[in-house]
Amino acid sequence: MLPVYLCEDNAQIRRAQEEFIEKQIAIEGYDMQLVLSSGRPQEILDAVYASPKRGIYFLDVELKGEELDGFALGQKIRQADARGFLVYVTSFPDLAFETFRYHLEALDYIVKENPKRMFEGIRHALSVVTERMCQEKVEQREYFTVKVMDTVRHIPVDEIVFFETAGRTHRIELHAKHDRFDFIGSMQELQKQLGERFLRVHRAYLVNVDEIGELDLKHREIRMKNGETCLFARGMKGEILERIC
16 A cells, blocks of 8 residues: 655645545545644654655645655655655745756656646646556566665666776766766676666676677677667676677
8 A cells, every 4th residue: 555645734735635635546546545644744754764664645745844845755765765755845946947957757747726627736646656556566677776875876787888986996887778877886786786677788887688689709899779888898798799699
């Protein structure tokens, strides 16, 4: 069951949102439960950290009198729940871009000035979450999770092209189809963690075998399907050819 959290500092609006969310869950038969509704962001955080699991979070942006606003709350939630669904419900439509600036990957941004549109936005968000959860179950994708600074990143394994040792000690650079970032890690530990799908072709490269496009045997280079290249060690030629043929 997917837990639903609601953080809204206006008690009247919060009660209306509570009633609507619980009604939609009951009508649609969603596998969800509104576990906490509060105007205090710290209460939300305490509950999330006490029972960390994937959830849905309806958050107001401006939380009057509180140390955290909705964006700061979203950042802290992301540290405990990297794959959770953040939905902002606020009076400030011009702040929607802030969700991108804070790298929050929000599912939606709902303006609450018009109650009818607000409820429609909440209904739509619950529907989208259900569709995505069903799709993920069908796909059964495997994810690689890593902490980067104060953020937990969650990358589908089939989107990772290769790992490369970065210039600094103990830094690994991840090359994905739609992303690229570095983190602290060990090639040896990554190789153990990711299994046979990835091959250590060189002391500096761990590649996704499924993403290998072609080999340049003369220059001992691997051209990946996305056009990037990796070196391979002389002694790895036979094993690479065996794995891709």
